[in-house]
Amino acid sequence: GGPDLEPLTKMTKQMGIDHSVFLAGPQPSGTIADYYRSADAFISASLSETQGMTFIEALASGLPLFARRDEVLQDLLIDQETGWYFTDEEDLCEKLAGFVQISPERMETMKERCLAIVKPYSSVTFGKRVEEVYLRTIEDYRHQYRIDSIRIKDTLVQLYLISNQDEEIRLYVSMDDFYEMGMQKDGTLTSRQIEELRVREEAALAYQKCIRRLAVKDRTCKEIYDFLTKETGCAINVINSIVDRLEEQGFLDDERLCIHQIEFMKKAGYGHDKIVRNLKKRGIPYEMIESSLSTRMDDERENAQKYARRIQQTHRHDSVRKTRDYIRSAMIRQGFSSDLASDVVEHMDFSENQLREDDNLRHCIQKATRRLAHQYSGKELKDRVFRSCVSQGFRYEDINAAMNETEWYDEENQRF
Structure with a gap:
């Protein structure tokens, strides 16, 4: 009863249960084990107090426990193996009613389990652990x-x-x-x-190798992970902790790198698809790439137009048709979508290319003639030159008109 022994004793008399409820009060330490041995269970009905040592003493006497859930009991009270948890008075009464119906065989099993679970707390185990500490200290x-x-x-x-x-x-x-x-x-x-x-x-x-590597060039998390996997003998969990640490310290930032690389590649004329491919290859998540690109969608058409005009300037001596086809193919290879490439080419100004079309055709005829004249002559040479000009994108009627302006001779040097 502790400090409330006297009031509790009076309460049992008033309630008429003093014949079945006994309050032992303070007892000499030498008699405590006898009280445990005379009990069937150890019940801690308090919803606030914790008595870790008494729980261990009860289990060491083979007594199942009844107690509220508490951290101190986590490794001691295994529900329905070494006792029962309860939440309130009603729950405790229900658990006790079930307990009195338990068979002797199950009680014996629970007793054995209670004794086994407190073995780590025995004086023998404690003594061995203390001895290990001293031996380790001496060895150190x-x-x-x-x-x-x-x-x-x-x-x-x-x-x-x-x-x-x-x-x-x-x-x-x-x-x-x-x-x-x-x-x-x-x-x-x-x-x-x-x-x-x-x-x-x-x-x-x-970690030091990673810092040196990052000092030369920004890397993605995947690139550093792959580097550590191939170049060091670190375990996976160690590699993960290094990558996490580099991220926490700001040395690794996939989102920041993604934004910078998108800006760089757009300035270089890369299209959406090629940017995505390059960044995915470096291990940046697709969702992150698309999120960063979505904020810069207005740049896509402008970059496509700039790239198309740059390609156009390098094909001043080709036919308009070949130039248009080449620009579209080059844009797709650069990562711009097929629809965007077609639309940009459709709205480009090819008037200057058209003005040079006749000169470019004549230059194509002359070039093909010089190249093929070593192998062919006469009508076969003319036919092959014609096909060569067609393959370069010039129109049939323009090729015929231009070739009619040229003198062609057969094997006997007769004009035809």
């Missing part, structure tokens, strides 16, 4: 390393260590580990600490 002292010198290298700290047996080793640690562990010249590290730092050393060196 025997294999201590003194920090002989410290050298800062970019984001890493290089340590030169000397052991009690004069063994010298070199170790790289991160700045975070260096400051968190309070390292300093002539300070000491245990062999266990060095083993842990050796495991983290690979990650620290890999």
Whole structure:
């Protein structure tokens, strides 16, 4: 009953239950085990108090528990195995009513489970753990390393260590580990600490390689992930943590890189589809690419027109038809959509190209004649020159008219 022993005793008499409810009050520690052994269960009816040690004592006596859910009971009270949880008074009464109906066989099973679950809390287990701590401390002292010198290298700290047996080793640690562990010249590290730092050393060196790589050129998360996978021996979880750290520190930012690359490629005349292909190849998510592109849709037609005019200037000596077809194909290869390419070409001004059409045709005839005259002559030469001009996009009637202005001779040097 604790401090309320006297009021509670009076209450049991007033309620007429003092013949079945006994309040033991304070008892000598030597008799506590007897009370546990005489019980069928341990019930903590409080909705606010927690008594972690008493729960362990009860389980060690083979008693199932009745208690509210609490963090202290997470590994002790396994519902319906080592006891029952309840939420309120009514729920507790229902659980107790069910408990009194349990068979002796099940009670024995629960008792065994209760005893097993508290074994880690026994004095024997506790003693072994304390012994392990002392043995480990002694071993650490025997294999201590003194920090002989410290050298800062970019984001890493290089340590030169000397052991009690004069063994010298070199170790790289991160700045975070260096400051968190309070390292300093002539300070000491245990062999266990060095083993842990050796495991983290690979990650620290890999992180440094990434920083150097990013200093030369911006990379995507996937590119750094692939680099770490191929060029280091880091485990996947270590690689993921390095990539996450680089993102948190702002060294990796796919969205920022995506926006910059879109601006660069648009200035270079790349179309929508080619931009998407290039960025997806670098590992940037499709949704991110489309989101960034959608804010710049107005630039697409203007870039397409600029690119088309640039191509047009490089085909001044071709037929109008060939120039139009080439511009459209080049735009599609550059990543502009087929519909946009067709529409831009349809609205282009080819008047200057049209003015040069006759001169370009005559130049095409002369060029084809020089190229084919070594193999053919007479009518066959004329036919092949005609087909060559057709393949260059010139119209049949224009080719006929231009070729009629040219003198053609057969094998006997007769004009035809």
